[in-house]
Amino acid sequence: MLSFPGGRPPTPGTVGELGEFGLIRELTSRLTATPAVKLGPGDDAAVVAAPDRRVVASTDVLLEGRHFRRDWSTAYDVGRKAAAQNLADIAAMGAAPTALLLGLVLPADLHATWPVELMDGLRDECDVAGAAVVGGDIVRGETITLAITALGDLRGREAVTRAGARPGDVVAVTGWLGWSAAGYAILQRGFRSPRAFVEAHRRPEPPYHAGPAAVALGATAMTDVSDGLIADLRHIATASKVCIDLRTEAFDVPAQMHDIGQAVGVDPLQWVLTGGEDHAIVATFPPDRKLPARWRVVGEVRHPSAVSRVTVNGASWQDGGGWDHFRGES
Amino acid sequence: MLSFPGGRPPTPGTVGELGEFGLIRELTSRLTATPAVKLGPGDDAAVVAAPDRRVVASTDVLLEGRHFRRDWSTAYDVGRKAAAQNLADIAAMGAAPTALLLGLVLPADLHATWPVELMDGLRDECDVAGAAVVGGDIVRGETITLAITALGDLRGREAVTRAGARPGDVVAVTGWLGWSAAGYAILQRGFRSPRAFVEAHRRPEPPYHAGPAAVALGATAMTDVSDGLIADLRHIATASKVCIDLRTEAFDVPAQMHDIGQAVGVDPLQWVLTGGEDHAIVATFPPDRKLPARWRVVGEVRHPSAVSRVTVNGASWQDGGGWDHFRGES
Structure with missing residues (x-):
């Protein structure tokens, strides 16, 4: 199975049964780091390298029913897509993506496999872009909601905005x-x-x-x-x-x-x-x-x-x- | 009135009547920048100074009914509190807050004054902490949801984690x-x-x-x-x-x-x-x-x-x- 590459069994029970801290443990245990991650999840905040002395940052919010459907996409695909959407914003500034933070709203009766597979998708898409998931927050709510913030580094380049197009280009x-x-x-x-x-x-x-x-x-x-x-x-x-x-x-x-x-x-x-x-x-x-x-x-x-x-x-x-x-x- | 310091009149109509781009214009027009803001809202991503070559980042999600109540707190106070909660995470690492990004879920029938006052609160709390709102995303949904990401700079200091306490301290x-x-x-x-x-x-x-x-x-x-x-x-x-x-x-x-x-x-x-x-x-x-x-x-x-x-x-x-x-x- 794509979403359990290590042959790891799916998490049993619902999000509510696992509890906030159990779920956070389960999710963060699946993450991989990059050299840019100076401090990953688990503290008040993450610390990410910003060698350029500037950080590029963008936030997107995705709601179930509006931005994705669970009957059309697996949790893994939702994760891949949600990460891709935000990491692309970083790339479109001319920056290299470095990190991703995840705010997550989940219903308590959702099977815990869903956020676990979601996290696998986020991690794998970050891998493709050279970034890593470094932190987040999980709260209980009715509608599955993903709030994703991506960070990136300009590596000495100037950011390319939307404002520089000239006639003749x-x-x-x-x-x-x-x-x-x-x-x-x-x-x-x-x-x-x-x-x-x-x-x-x-x-x-x-x-x-x-x-x-x-x-x-x-x-x-x-x-x-x-x-x-x-x-x-x-x-x-x-x-x-x-x-x-x-x-x-x-x-x-x-x-x-x-x-x-x-x-x-x-x-x-x-x-x-x-x-x-x-x-x-x-x-x-x-x-x-x-x-x-x-x-x-x-x-x-x-x-x-x-x-x-x-x-x-x-x-x-x-x-x-x-x-x-x-x-x-x- | 606290929330309209310039004596500016409240925005008329609902969020739906104002529309996504109208609302974004209204909200971003109220923001102030700091020298750390190299590129503010309005492009694919923001660019924020990170002189330390590391950036500290933290995300929190707040839902109406769970984390705040509109009958107990004004939108302005919700904004102050939401920003404070996240900026405090940055300070608790030993860093100086620099920037804040806002993911916002709003019902279409909400009066536009609410997000406008919320933004005033976010901006004013950022001011207190030395930071600025630099970007965000707004989508329509049933439950008012705030996903806030705060960034900060360590200014050459080492990050203080939760892991360094020693017996005798x-x-x-x-x-x-x-x-x-x-x-x-x-x-x-x-x-x-x-x-x-x-x-x-x-x-x-x-x-x-x-x-x-x-x-x-x-x-x-x-x-x-x-x-x-x-x-x-x-x-x-x-x-x-x-x-x-x-x-x-x-x-x-x-x-x-x-x-x-x-x-x-x-x-x-x-x-x-x-x-x-x-x-x-x-x-x-x-x-x-x-x-x-x-x-x-x-x-x-x-x-x-x-x-x-x-x-x-x-x-x-x-x-x-x-x-x-x-x-x-x-």
């Missing part, structure tokens, strides 16, 4: 686009395949190394694609006071995504342009910069008009919205 | 003890006074500077009193593999606390020894150390017996439990 993206949204569409219709897209929805694979690499390539602005490419580029356009135009022919929509789109009656470009949660990294670069093959140039930065718009082939995308957590699709 | 405490518990007892019985104790429950005043100061005084182990003195000293006893004995005559129980105890039928020493949430700082020091008057010596560290116990006048305290979030009072 190219827009380039690396990582997956639309895969999670296609997987979500499949699950929503009660199917479980094609597996590659369902897996992409359950467990995104952000290109962590691309963030720091983009700084070396001269990125002028950068973000990860969490709400959808158009929505996240709109943040760059607004912060940089520019317009951005995407070219649809620049995207390489896989044949299988076309097939799924046809089956469910959705233009797959919709997923590519507005689907979030794959945590691709999108950045703007000076036009003369030679980018490695992993980066795909998909548009360009233009002089600002009255509003900082993001257009597709020069026009508004019909449904170019992002997600507003209080209002729903905008 | 003295146990000393600074800050308030039992005031929050007395205030809670008052509120629980439907009263609102004496005001000093109710205020202490609503808005603790951790002695932030005492943490770093204790390092200079040679503290061997340290923690903040969040679950109750005996419970938190038990963490030190366990981590340090020692026993700790407290002397009741060393505590200075205020006359007014005696009066309240008599009125509600509780030995006020119970509040002093087992009441949490005042976030006093307790530390162990070598016996030869001359401590400033703000520190009160209340016990001593003894050689370990079979179990790492905390005793009071050499005996078990009849109700020396702490709080287990899944099991209730232990």
